Amino acid sequence: xxxxxxxxxxxxxxxxxxxxxxxxxxxxxxxxxxxxxxxxxxxxxxxxxxxxxxxxxxxxxxxxxxxxxxxxxxxxxxxxxxxxxxxxxxxxxxxxxxxxxxxxxxxxxxxxxxxxxxxxxxxxxxxxxxxxxxxxxxxxxxxxxxxxxxxxxxxxxxxxxxxxxxxxxxxxxxxxxxxxxxxxxxxxxxxxxxxxxxxxxxxxxxxxxxxxxxxxxxxxxxxxx
Amino acid sequence: xxxxxxxxxxxxxxxxxxxxxxxxxxxxxxxxxxxxxxxxxxxxxxxxxxxxxxxxxxxxxxxxxxxxxxxxxxxxxxxxxxxxxxxxxxxxxxxxxxxxxxxxxxxxxxxxxxxxxxxxxxxxxxxxxxxxxxxxxxxxxxxxxxxxxxxxxxxxxxxxxxxxxxxxxxxxxxxxxxxxxxxxxxxxxxxxxxxxxxxxxxxxxxxxxxxxxxxxxxxxxxxxxxxxxxxxxxxxxxxxxxxxxxxxxxxxxxxxxxxxxxxxxxxxxxxxxxxxxxxxxxxxxxxxxxxxxxxxxxxxxxxxxxxxxxxxxxxxxxxxxxxxxxxxxxxxxxxxxxxxxxxxxxxxxxxxxxxxxxxxxxxxxxxxxxxxxxxxxxxxxxxxxxxxxxxxxxxxxxxxxxxxxxxxxxxxxxxxxxxxxxxxxxxxxxxxxxxxxxxxxxxxxxxxxxxxxxxxxxxxxxxxxxxxxxxxxxxxxxxxxxxxxxxxxxxxxxxxxxxxxxxxxxxxxxxxxxxxxxxxxxxxxxxxxxxxxxxxxxxxxxxxxxxxxxxxxxxxxxxxxxxxxxxxxxxxxxxxxxxxxxxxxxxxxxxxxxxxxxxxxxxxxxxxxxxx
Numbered sequence: 001x002x003x004x005x006x007x008x009x010x011x012x013x014x015x016x017x018x019x020x021x022x023x024x025x026x027x028x029x030x031x032x033x034x035x036x037x038x039x040x041x042x043x044x045x046x047x048x049x050x051x052x053x054x055x056x057x058x059x060x061x062x063x064x065x066x067x068x069x070x071x072x073x074x075x076x077x078x079x080x081x082x083x084x085x086x087x088x089x090x091x092x093x094x095x096x097x098x099x100x101x102x103x104x105x106x107x108x109x110x111x112x113x114x115x116x117x118x119x120x121x122x123x124x125x126x127x128x129x130x131x132x133x134x135x136x137x138x139x140x141x142x143x144x145x146x147x148x149x150x151x152x153x154x155x156x157x158x159x160x161x162x163x164x165x166x167x168x169x170x171x172x173x174x175x176x177x178x179x180x181x182x183x184x185x186x187x188x189x190x191x192x193x194x195x196x197x198x199x200x201x202x203x204x205x206x207x208x209x210x211x212x213x214x215x216x217x218x219x220x221x222x223x224x225x
Numbered sequence: 226x227x228x229x230x231x232x233x234x235x236x237x238x239x240x241x242x243x244x245x246x247x248x249x250x251x252x253x254x255x256x257x258x259x260x261x262x263x264x265x266x267x268x269x270x271x272x273x274x275x276x277x278x279x280x281x282x283x284x285x286x287x288x289x290x291x292x293x294x295x296x297x298x299x300x301x302x303x304x305x306x307x308x309x310x311x312x313x314x315x316x317x318x319x320x321x322x323x324x325x326x327x328x329x330x331x332x333x334x335x336x337x338x339x340x341x342x343x344x345x346x347x348x349x350x351x352x353x354x355x356x357x358x359x360x361x362x363x364x365x366x367x368x369x370x371x372x373x374x375x376x377x378x379x380x381x382x383x384x385x386x387x388x389x390x391x392x393x394x395x396x397x398x399x400x401x402x403x404x405x406x407x408x409x410x411x412x413x414x415x416x417x418x419x420x421x422x423x424x425x426x427x428x429x430x431x432x433x434x435x436x437x438x439x440x441x442x443x444x445x446x447x448x449x450x451x452x453x454x455x456x457x458x459x460x461x462x463x464x465x466x467x468x469x470x471x472x473x474x475x476x477x478x479x480x481x482x483x484x485x486x487x488x489x490x491x492x493x494x495x496x497x498x499x500x501x502x503x504x505x506x507x508x509x510x511x512x513x514x515x516x517x518x519x520x521x522x523x524x525x526x527x528x529x530x531x532x533x534x535x536x537x538x539x540x541x542x543x544x545x546x547x548x549x550x551x552x553x554x555x556x557x558x559x560x561x562x563x564x565x566x567x568x569x570x571x572x573x574x575x576x577x578x579x580x581x582x583x584x585x586x587x588x589x590x591x592x593x594x595x596x597x598x599x600x601x602x603x604x605x606x607x608x609x610x611x612x613x614x615x616x617x618x619x620x621x622x623x624x625x626x627x628x629x630x631x632x633x634x635x636x637x638x639x640x641x642x643x644x645x646x647x648x649x650x651x652x653x654x655x656x657x658x659x660x661x662x663x664x665x666x667x668x669x670x671x672x673x674x675x676x677x678x679x680x681x682x683x684x685x686x687x688x689x690x691x692x693x694x695x696x697x698x699x700x701x702x703x704x705x706x707x708x709x710x711x712x713x714x715x716x717x718x719x720x721x722x723x724x725x726x727x728x729x730x731x732x733x734x735x736x737x738x739x740x741x742x743x744x745x746x747x748x749x750x751x752x753x754x755x756x757x758x759x760x761x762x763x764x765x766x767x768x769x770x771x772x773x774x775x776x777x778x779x780x781x782x783x784x785x786x787x788x789x790x791x792x793x794x795x796x797x798x799x800x801x802x803x804x805x806x807x808x809x810x811x812x813x814x815x816x817x818x819x820x821x822x823x824x825x826x827x828x829x830x831x832x833x834x835x836x837x
Contacts, residue, residue, distance in 0.1 A: 091398065091416040100336070102398060106415040115414045119398060123336065131343045138339075138377030141402040165405060172401075186401045190408070 043068075045083035046108030052089040057081060067213075074098040077122055077183060080217040082210065084108050091119070098223065099124045113195060114207040118214070119186040124223060129176055136172050136184055144172050151216045160215065162208075167191055169204045173215050181220045187211050228271075228303045234445060234676055236264050237361045238386050242669040242686050244294050244309045250275040253296065258837045263688045263705060266826045268833045271300030276348050278341050291337035291369065295345035304356045306349060308380075310338055312364025312387070335399055338369035342379045357381040363669055364452060365389050367444060371464070374440040376400035385444040387667050389452055390461040393431040394419060406434055424460040431462045447472040447675070449666035454483045472675040473666050476580040559601045566598040582659045589654040593647050600647065604639045680824075690827070692820040700820060704827075707817055708834040714810045715835060718803050725799045732792045740787045751780040 041060055042048045047068060048057065058071045063080050070081035074094060084107065091104035101122045107115050137144045144161035151158050156177040163170050171187035189207045191200035231237060239260045248256060254273040261269040275296040292311040297304060342360075346353065360370040360383040367388025374380040376399055397404045397416060408414065410430055411422045419427070443466040446453045450472075457463065569591045577587040665671055673683040680691045687705035694700070754761050758778040762768075767775050814831050821827040 088415055088417040090419070093398075095336075104398075104416050106417075110414060117415055119401070119404070119416075121398075131340055131347075134343050135339055135377070138379070139399065139401045165402075168405065170405075186404075188405060188408075190414070 043083065046086060047081060047083050050086040050108065052092075053081075053085075053087040056087055067217075072101050072103070072120075072122065074101050074122075074223070076101070076124070076181065076221050076223055077120065078217075078219045078221060079214055081105070082214060085116075095123075111192070113192050113199075113203045115190050115192070116207050116211055117188050117190075118211070121184040121186075122181070122220075123184075124181050129174070129182070132174060132176070132182055132184065136174065136186075140170070140172055140186070142170075142172075146172075146174065149173075149212075149216060151218075153219055156220055158216070158218070160212075167197070167200055169208060171208070171211060171215070173218075175218050175220060177220050179220075179222065181223075183218060183220060185215060185218070187215070228298055228300060228305050230261070230265055230267075231298065231305075231307070232359065232382065232384065233264070234384075234386075235673060236260055237384055238363075238445075238669050238673055239264070239686065241309050241311075241361050241363050241366075241386065242673075245311060247277065247279070247292075253294070255837055257296075257298075259705070259708070259834070262830065262833055262837065263708070266829055266833075268836055269300075271298055271303075273298055274349065276345060278337070281341065281344055281348075291334045291341070293338065293341055293366070295341065295348070297349050297351065304351075306345065306351045306353075306356060306358045308342060308345060308358070308360045308370070310360065310362045310366030310370050312362065312366040312389075334365070335369045335372045335395075339373045339377070339379075342373055342377075353381075360384065362386070362388055364667065367442075371442050372396055372399050374442060375435045375438050376403070378439050380440050383440055383442040385442070385464075386669055386672050387446055387450045387453060388444045389456055390444070390463060392456075392459060392461050393427045394460075396431070403431075403434060406430075428460045428462055435462070436465065442466060444468070445470060445672060445676075447666045447672055448480065449473045449476065451483075452667055454480055458483050470672060470675045472671040481575075555601070555605050559598075559605050563598050563602075566594045569594045582656055586654050586656040586659055589651065590656055593651050596647050597644065600639050600643045607639070680821075690821060690824075694820050694822065702817055702820060704817075704830065707813070708830060711810060711814055711831055712834045712837070714806070718806045718810070721806075722800075722803050725796060725803065728792075728799075729796050732796070736790050737787065740790070744784050747782070747784060751782060754778050754780055 043060055047053050056070050056072065057068045059069050063069050066083050067080035068083060070079050085105050086108045088104040088106060091102065093102045102120065104117060104119045106117045133144065133146060142163045146159035146161045149158045149160045156175060158175045161172045169189040173185040173187065174182065176182035189204050191203060195203060240257065243256050253275045257273050258269045273296055275294060278291060278293045294309045295306065297306050358380045360374060360380045362370050362385045364387055367385030368391050370383050372391050374383045397407060397419065413419060413421065442464040444464050445468045448469050448471045573587040573590045576582045577584060670683050670685060677683065682689045682691065684703060687703050690702050690704050692700045692702065755778050758775045762775050765775055765778065767773065818828050
């Protein structure tokens with residue numbers, strides 16, 4: 001109880017006081033999966049060179065060329081993670097009781113021809129899937145035409161919708177199972193400014209294929225007790 | 226009667242306040258009609274259907290502390306769907322305020338609100354083209370509803386009282402098209418870069434971006450509401466239709482005080498809240514504290530149980546962890562406290578001048594914050610001295626050499642005794658209770674009172690009329706309570722009256738029936754005897770007169786009428802009691818009506834209240 005008062009006091013007075021606090025950059029390391037990869041055995045790729053991303057990679061052995069096994073912090077999402085992408089620490093959020101997790105993965109090369117972002121949202125809700133689709137349509141402001149994607153993963157369903165806004169290409173992906181778990185992924189692919197229209201289209205198509213390579217490997221795991 | 230009345234502030238605000246009681250459909254419908262009557266003087270004769278988020282399997286799944294009620298109101302050709310989202314209520318909601326909107330570390334309540342809106346439309350089979358979808362909110366409720374309203378245009382109108390808005394940092398991951406717009410506008414590629422955008426620019430862009438939204442959002446805010454003022458400082462986006470109201474004229478507004486927080490420190494505060502939030506999500510409150518301040522409270526229990534010497538002999542890992550945590554985090558905490566202490570004169574003088582705390586409380590706070598800073602400095606020094614415990618001449622080495630360690634004792638004692646004692650003295654001063662007045666300005670009642678006109682005011686969730694009749698001090702009458710007493714009293718007496726009538730009938734019927742039944746049996750037997758005397762020869766003693774035969778029998782028997790066989794006296798007493806009750810209630814009503822002679826509405830309220 002006393003400590004609660006300490007917190008209340010500190011936060012209240014800090015907020016009301018008009019005083020400064022430290023210049024601490026506030027970076028706090030997520031414990032992730034507690035991966036303890038040895039420095040010397042780490043592959044020299046962007047994903048492993050980013051300390052926060054490394055926490056989500058469960059092995060230094062690639063699952064296939066250019067992809068490493070990924071597991072989300074609460075352990076309900078796995079996928080093949082591309083070596084040239086990173087997880088954004090500021091985007092990472094966890095809902096009460098591990099009932100949800102959100103994070104963004106993006107191209108590590110800020111100057112790539114097409115910059116790709118995937119915003120992942122995992123929920124363990126019992127809502128009907130039509131509500132989720134409605135909600136995703138609301139968030140994107142688009143009439144999403146979801147089409148089934150064959151992933152070869154049993155006991156789960158994957159549907160994907162494509163749309164455009166100006167020169168940008170977007171994907172909205174929904175993965176769910178019969179156990180009330182669902183993952184929404186919002187993907188955008190933006191061309192570098194110096195690309196002309198044709199080049200942009202061509203590079204976006206390549207980026208889309210790469211994105212699909214990731215999206216089709218998304219697997220929902222049961223919640224850990 | 227029109228559905229438009231429902232969006233008048235005194236009606237919807239009272240509805241939101243009442244919704245906290247988690248009523249069932251009948252109770253909610255009655256309460257709605259009562260509030261409507263009290264505020265408009267008219268009886269609402271439409272139909273109300275209700276659906277609570279706790280009845281939704283979908284919302285339960287989200288497990289987010291989100292609480293809301295959806296209801297449809299139909300009258301004549303009109304039908305609207307309304308959603309009430311509760312605001313900051315219990316500890317879990319305040320925690321969510323820190324972790325969600327401020328720290329941007331949680332997102333589930335807004336998602337719950339988003340799902341509930343979609344589901345409510347489905348549940349009521351409500352077609353938005355045929356009626357309006359309107360959202361009423363308090364505090365955190367507005368935050369959830371406005372995000373859904375702006376992102377998906379799920380509502381036609383959104384109303385908030387002391388409503389928390391939302392931060393650009395938060396809505397960016399909620400509204401995919403807004404995120405895309407931010408990327409283009411500020412040439413950023415991912416959420417990670419959002420801190421590069423000056424807060425004022427991002428806030429301005431967010432406000433402009435949503436200014437074209439179809440939904441109308443109105444927020445009525447107390448000038449003293451701490452949550453709103455802090456959120457404004459944190460870059461939360463204000464709505465165009467924001468009305469500021471001085472709900473507590475006895476104190477000056479907090480705005481100036483909060484405005485003094487340097488913009489450069491807002492991110493630090495957000496990071497502190499985020500650190501706490503991440504820890505809290507991983508391992509509860511203690512873990513949150515551990516992440517934010519570096520003190521593992523659980524470990525200190527061992528210290529208290531065994532004493533300092535045994536603590537680091539028996540629990541070296543705990544000591545190790547405590548020291549390392551303190552070494553990592555204490556400097557930041559100390560710096561924060563030091564800065565507060567340096568400014569404590571200004572802070573607490575302001576709070577004293579604004580009327581929130583007394584002079585004594587101000588003095589205690591300034592003195593004890595100085596003590597707190599002193600102890601934390603000592604703690605910091607002790608930790609610096611002791612943290613290399615495993616090195617030569619560290620703690621364990623000293624223990625081995627039997628030297629002991631006064632530094633560790635100092636650390637533990639400061640953590641376990643000195644700081645709590647300081648906090649106890651602060652607590653005893655009543656300062657925290659006095660500051661609760663600030664939180665009161667977040668309540669709906671204070672806002673209703675500030676907006677009330679004429680002789681109206683509010684106590685809790687009740688409407689109060691004030692009378693100046695007859696001079697002297699004004700007389701306040703709790704009209705809601707009076708109407709409840711009247712309607713419930715009259716109803717109860719009417720029920721009693723009906724029961725007495727039933728009893729009376731029953732008593733009469735039963736006794737008369739029994740009397741008639743018995744009389745019939747006797748008469749029937751007399752008839753049998755008289756009509757067939759030979760059958761009764763033995764019973765009539767013919768055997769004693771062998772030379773005679775009974776030829777006829779004439780029974781002489783008088784059956785007296787039923788007298789003194791009722792409960793008339795008791796029933797009369799009961800009726801008298803009911804009449805007295807009615808007299809009391811009618812006299813009570815008359816007394817109130819006399820107090821408000823010029824207000825014909827009062828009499829109407831009494832009449833109509835019985836029809837709810």
